[in-house]
Amino acid sequence: MPLSSISIVYQDHDLLVVNKPTLLLSVPGRAENNKDSLIQRLNQNGYPDALIVHRLDWETTGLMVLARNAAAHSELSRQFRERLVARTYTALCWGQLAARQGQIELPMRYDPPNKPRQTLDFLQGKTARTYWRKLSTHESHTRVELSPHTGRSHQLRVHLNALGHPILGDPLYAHNDALNAAPRLCLHATTLDFYHPATQQPLRFGCPAEF
Structure with missing residues (x-):
């Protein structure tokens, strides 16, 4: 190729x-x-x-x-x-985030029955922490900067979905409105240090x- x-x-x-x-x-x-x-x-x-x-x-x-x-x-x-x-990502997430910035700390694990999805698990999940900062607000979505402290598979996607703000165009975690709001997953690795x-x-x- x-x-x-x-x-x-x-x-x-x-x-x-x-x-x-x-x-x-x-x-x-x-x-x-x-x-x-x-x-x-x-x-x-x-x-x-x-x-x-x-x-x-x-x-x-x-x-x-x-x-x-x-x-x-x-x-x-x-x-x-x-x-x-150090890594930061840019994402478009569904809806309006009320705060200007925040931290998500929700443990995660692989979800074998629903491969390749990950799921939250407060008993057996591994520690996962994400920092986020609002960049701009739009009519149906918010542009955010995401900084993962840990590097779990699908961490950013699962964490934003858990907040009720799935990433636009996400075929695994977004509800239909958020999925259809963009032609692709709106998640991009923006900086790398x-x-x-x-x-x-x-x-x-x-x-x-x-x-």
Whole structure:
């Protein structure tokens, strides 16, 4: 598959920063018809050394960092594991958020009967924390900045839905009105801050949402 849909934001000998398009897996799925992915396209189109460090959902767009050697992969993985990487997302969520900012702390777990959905679980769920800040208010929705403290699968989608403000265009969690309010999931990884794996220089990348 072509690389044209993936924008290379930055590259050097140790890492790549890319802007992932929507409807593209970060890594290949298990099914034979689900092999097309960001890492596969990069590996086959000029970046055979690219290694996945973290993921974005199939529908989510935005910034991802990839390593280009084993040492960089180990160091970047450590930064994610120790929560040294700062990320913000832009989202459009249903309705009007009353406060200007807030924090969501609701434990989550995988929901096997409803794969690939996640669910809230106050007994067996893993800690999940999201900070949010209102950017602008519109007639039927609110534009928000989201900062995940933890990195649970679907965390931002589940947390906003739990508040009664699902992300527009979300096929897994949004009610029909919110689902039909946008042609795609309105969730974009906007900024990414981390330390260069070789030099430890602080790096910051930004990529505005296109919705």
